[in-house]
Amino acid sequence: QVQLVESGGGLVQAGGSLRLSCSASGRTLSVYTMGWFRQAPGKEREFVAAITWGGGTPNYADSVKGRFTISRDYAKNTVDLHMNSLKPEDTAVYYCAAVRSTIGGLRYPVSYDYWGQGTQVTVSS
Numbered sequence: 001q002v003q004l005v006e007s008g009g010g011l012v013q014a015g016g017s018l019r020l021s022c023s024a025s026g027r028t029l030s031v032y033t034m035g036w037f038r039q040a041p042g043k044e045r046e047f048v049a050a051i052t053w054g055g056g057t058p059n060y061a062d063s064v065k066g067r068f069t070i071s072r073d074y075a076k077n078t079v080d081l082h083m084n085s086l087k088p089e090d091t092a093v094y095y096c097a098a099v100r101s102t103i104g105g106l107r108y109p110v111s112y113d114y115w116g117q118g119t120q121v122t123v124s125s
Contacts, residue, residue, distance in 0.1 A: 009119030022096030
């Protein structure tokens, strides 16, 4: 079992920045893919970014490419999502997810086995 806990959400003005953090525990994550997804009210959960714990090129949704960065902190056992130039359309509940895999480009929620409880991000215009 892998336990995931997100933190760092909040309210920010358009153009601002936030850093989300996903704390992982329970298993050695060296062969896991970690992803960030988001879900706005009335919409399906959508892919934001993913990275393999062991390295490799991160993957991003086109809507966040160039603005968001996903990174791993081995010492803290966390996966962070750095969000810059935020837009009102980025408003959503953001979820961290994990699956035992070495494939970094997993973009569908069904591909992931473990999920955090989510953290709210609200971007005001």
